[in-house]
């Protein structure tokens with residue numbers, strides 16, 4: 001089922017209006033001090049379609065910290081650099097556990113379940129960092145994202161990166177644990193410094209929806225990875241993109257998505273659209289509460305689903 005363009009404009013503004021009035025907006029992440037101060041009364045949505053249109057509503061122009069959404073770009077970059085060799089160091093199974101859990105790492109001898117939980121993302125960043133410098137890698141990653149979005153103004157928020165370096169004890173624990181199993185090639189400080197900077201990239205919903213177009217696989221959208229690779233990344237977004245909330249998101253929305261604790265979610269409707277939603281308050285899984293609700297509504301109104 002498809003939706004005419006005129007309808008999409010109406011749908012996104014209806015959703016933004018509905019989200020504006022919500023009282024229960026979830027809780028803003030407070031373990032990264034810079035994020036704790038963000039006003040939860042914000043909501044943005046943007047939908048980029050293959051005909052070159054961008055539908056926006058609410059706070060779609062306000063930049064936010066993309067946090068774990070950056071793991072999608074690091075994964076695409078890593079697959080481009082080392083291909084399937086990545087899977088020797090990280091798996092492709094959902095973990096059923098919180099994004100920062102260390103539990104399975106002991107049982108599974110330092111091989112993280114997937115590239116979207118923190119342990120797996122740290123290994124992914126370590127893989128592409130090995131043999132270059134944090135500055136070079138972050139520059140290359142930013143170039144990839146800027147090309148995807150066709151926007152050279154996308155940048156890293158240094159204060160957010162510093163804030164997480166100062167408080168990221170859990171990620172340091174994960175990194176040292178990975179290193180003890182031989183699954184971290186660079187010094188933990190280097191890999192984590194790079195990872196925290198990658199997470200501190202800022203984008204608005206409008207920029208993120210444009211930056212996600214390379215995963216839609218539609219004529220008229222940038223094709224920075226092969227169709228086969230885009231499919232695989234989408235499969236991982238569907239099964240692991242929301243951590244222990246992945247089943248809930250797949251059930252309610254039926255589209256691949258990747259969330260971040262900044263409150264952003266990038267969602268792909270294959271062949272149809274790249275969608276970004278943002279609201280800083282999080283649900284019990286650490287995913288945007290209103291962002292998830294908004295995507296539920298959008299999927300209902302458009303009929304978009306990978307399940308037909």
Ligand code: DON
Pocket residue numbers: 066067068069099100118164171196199259260261262286287
């Ligand atoms: O490593 C962290 O904890 C954060 N930089 C990113 C975590 C995150 O975004 C989880 N997503 N919902």
